Amino acid sequence: MEVSIKINGKSYERDIEPRTMLVDFIRDDVGLTGTNVGCDTTQCGACTVHMDGAAVKSCTVLAVQADGASVATIEGLATNGTLHAMQQAFTEKHGLQCGFCTSGMIMTAVKLVESHPDIEEDDIRHGLEGNLCRCTGYENIVRAVAEGARQFDPHSPWEMEPAEHKITLREAERRARERSRA
Numbered sequence: 001m002e003v004s005i006k007i008n009g010k011s012y013e014r015d016i017e018p019r020t021m022l023v024d025f026i027r028d029d030v031g032l033t034g035t036n037v038g039c040d041t042t043q044c045g046a047c048t049v050h051m052d053g054a055a056v057k058s059c060t061v062l063a064v065q066a067d068g069a070s071v072a073t074i075e076g077l078a079t080n081g082t083l084h085a086m087q088q089a090f091t092e093k094h095g096l097q098c099g100f101c102t103s104g105m106i107m108t109a110v111k112l113v114e115s116h117p118d119i120e121e122d123d124i125r126h127g128l129e130g131n132l133c134r135c136t137g138y139e140n141i142v143r144a145v146a147e148g149a150r151q152f153d154p155h156s157p158w159e160m161e162p163a164e165h166k167i168t169l170r171e172a173e174r175r176a177r178e179r180s181r182a
């Protein structure tokens, strides 16, 4: 079955099995492996992506349902080598340990903050209920989302403020390597 799905601004045309799930299309057909599969049963949220502007669990969406849709994955959040405000906040507040849940957490958090720019801690905890983390105990994740919300400019969802807090992907990778050696 022929489908055409735009992912991170680029169209991918593929001939797929009708039963192919969107997460498998993203990972196996397109090769973007930042979106993870934790449970395959709609519980963990590791597979969360944006589809036509909404956060969805891509393990429960058929790729044919996304035919003609515009999808964003974690790989599409950074612009010109600069982390999105939410990625930057997770880095600065150490909102991860193994990182398996992180792409889904961030994709959910971005939509949460877009729709609630003045979000409170209770709203963050409630909004992340569909995303499970086995490592962190959630405290730093909640702090990271609050920080991401603080830096978020609601009038320009893909921009970050203040500029002096921006770090490049290279710098984020360097910090991650340092943390893993610590």
Ligand code: FES
Pocket (backbone or CB within 6 Å): 036, 037, 038, 039, 040, 041, 042, 043, 044, 045, 046, 047, 048, 057, 058, 059, 060
């Ligand atoms: S892999 Fe989709 S919700 Fe767990």
Ligand code: FES
Pocket (backbone or CB within 6 Å): 095, 096, 097, 098, 099, 100, 101, 102, 132, 133, 134, 135, 136
């Ligand atoms: S950081 Fe390991 S599952 Fe969340």
